[in-house]
Amino acid sequence: MHLVLTGATGLIGAGVLQHMLATEAVTRISIISRRPVPMANGHDKARVLLRTDFMNYDAELLEELSDAQGVVWALGTSQASVDKEEYRKITYHYPIRAARAFATIHPESPFNFVFISGAGATQTPNMLTSLYGRVKGLAEQALLDLHGKSLNFSVYNLRPGAVDWRSQPAIHSTMPTQPLYKRAVMPVLDSIYSSLLIKTQALGKVSTELALSNGAPLEGEDIEMEGRLVLNAAIKRMAGS
Numbered sequence: 001m002h003l004v005l006t007g008a009t010g011l012i013g014a015g016v017l018q019h020m021l022a023t024e025a026v027t028r029i030s031i032i033s034r035r036p037v038p039m040a041n042g043h044d045k046a047r048v049l050l051r052t053d054f055m056n057y058d059a060e061l062l063e064e065l066s067d068a069q070g071v072v073w074a075l076g077t078s079q080a081s082v083d084k085e086e087y088r089k090i091t092y093h094y095p096i097r098a099a100r101a102f103a104t105i106h107p108e109s110p111f112n113f114v115f116i117s118g119a120g121a122t123q124t125p126n127m128l129t130s131l132y133g134r135v136k137g138l139a140e141q142a143l144l145d146l147h148g149k150s151l152n153f154s155v156y157n158l159r160p161g162a163v164d165w166r167s168q169p170a171i172h173s174t175m176p177t178q179p180l181y182k183r184a185v186m187p188v189l190d191s192i193y194s195s196l197l198i199k200t201q202a203l204g205k206v207s208t209e210l211a212l213s214n215g216a217p218l219e220g221e222d223i224e225m226e227g228r229l230v231l232n233a234a235i236k237r238m239a240g241s
Contacts, residue, residue, distance in 0.1 A: 002028040002067050003211050006054075006098075007074030008037045011163055011178070012116055014171040015200030016072050019208050021046065026208065030065055039174045054094040057101035066105055070112030070154075070211035073098065079132045087131060092139045099146050103153040110152045110215040114207045115143055119161045119196070119232055144228055154215030157225070160203055161196040161232040162189055168200045198232055202239035206230070209238075 003020060007013030008031045017039055020026045029046040031037050032054075040046035049064065054075070073095050079087050099113050121136035122129060140157040147155040164186060165175060189197050210230075217227025222234035230238075 001025055001069045001212055002030065002065075003208070004030045004032065004065055004068050004071035004102075005074065006032050006071070007076060007116070008033055008039070008048075009035060009174065009176070010074060010076065011165055011175050012076075012160070012200065012203055013072075013074035014039060014175040015165070015168055015204040016074055016207050017046075017204075018168065018170050019201070019204030020072075023208055025212055030068065037174075039171070054090075055097050057098065062101060062105055065102070068102075068105065068111070070110075070114060070213075071098070071102060072114045072116070072207045072211050074116045074207075076116065079130070079135075084131060088135055091132075091135045092142070095139055096142050096146075099143055099153075099155075103146060103150045107150065107152055110154060112154045112156065112211050112213060112215050113143060113147075114156045114158065114210045115139065116203070116207065117157050117159050119159050121157075121159055140225075140229070144225060147228065152215070154213075155228055156210045156218070156230055157228060158203070158207060158210075158230045158235060159232060160198040160235060162186075162198070163200060163203065164189075164197045165200045171200065196232070198235055199239075199241060202235055202241045206235050206238045 003026055008017045020029050021043055027045055031048045032051055033048055037048050040048055077090050117136045117140055120133045121140055122133050123137045123141050125134045143155045147153055220234055222231045
C-alpha cells in the first residue's frame with residue numbers, strides 16, 4: 001500500500017518513517033518535505049516530494065498521491081520557535097488545507113488522515129490553556145468536522161505524551177538534536193512518570209497501522225471522540241508497550 005508522510009525530518013516523523021520503511025505492507029512512501037530526507041536515501045519505495053508551499057496542492061501532486069491509502073501528518077513545530085501567527089499557520093492551517101485536498105483524491109474509497117497532535121490539546125480551553133493546547137485542539141476538531149462530511153475520509157487524532165527517542169538509535173543521526181532540558185528530564189520521567197512517556201517506535205507503529213487501516217472507529221476506555229481520538233495510554237496499549 002501507498003502511504004504519505006510529512007515531518008519526516010522531525011523527531012516523531014523520523015520514527016514513523018523508520019517503521020514505514022520496515023513494514024512490508026507499505027510498498028510505497030511519498031514524503032512531502034521542505035528539504036531532503038537522508039533516511040529515505042537508497043530505499044526504492046520512498047520518494048521525497050520537495051515543496052515549500054504547504055497551503056496549496058496542485059493537480060500534479062494529487063495525481064502523484066492518487067492511490068495513497070492514507071497519510072501520517074507529523075509536520076509541526078514548537079510554539080517557542082515561531083511567533084503566534086506562524087504557529088497557527090503550521091499547526092492548524094497546514095494540516096487542514098492538506099486534509100481538504102486529500103479528501104478529494106479518491107472519494108469513492110477510504111483515505112485515512114492520521115494527525116499527530118499532543119497531550120494537552122483540548123476543545124474546551126480555559127484561561128490557563130497554552131497556545132499549543134488551543135491550536136492543536138482546533139486542528140483536531142476541524143479534522144473531525146471534515147471526517148463527518150466525507151463518507152470515505154477517516155481521521156485519527158493521536159495525542160502522544162513526552163516523546164522518548166532514546167531506544168531507537170536508527171533515527172538518532174537524522175532527527176533534530178534534542179535540547180538539554182529534554183535530555184535531562186527523560187530519566188526523571190522514566191522513574192516517576194513513565195505513563196507520560198511514549199517511545200518513537202510505538203508512535204511509528206500505531207500511526208502507520210492506522211494509516212493502513214480500514215478507517216473504522218476505535219474502541220477502548222482510552223479512546224475518545226467516537227473512536228477518533230487516541231490518547232497516550234491507547235497508543236502504548238495498541239503498540240504493545
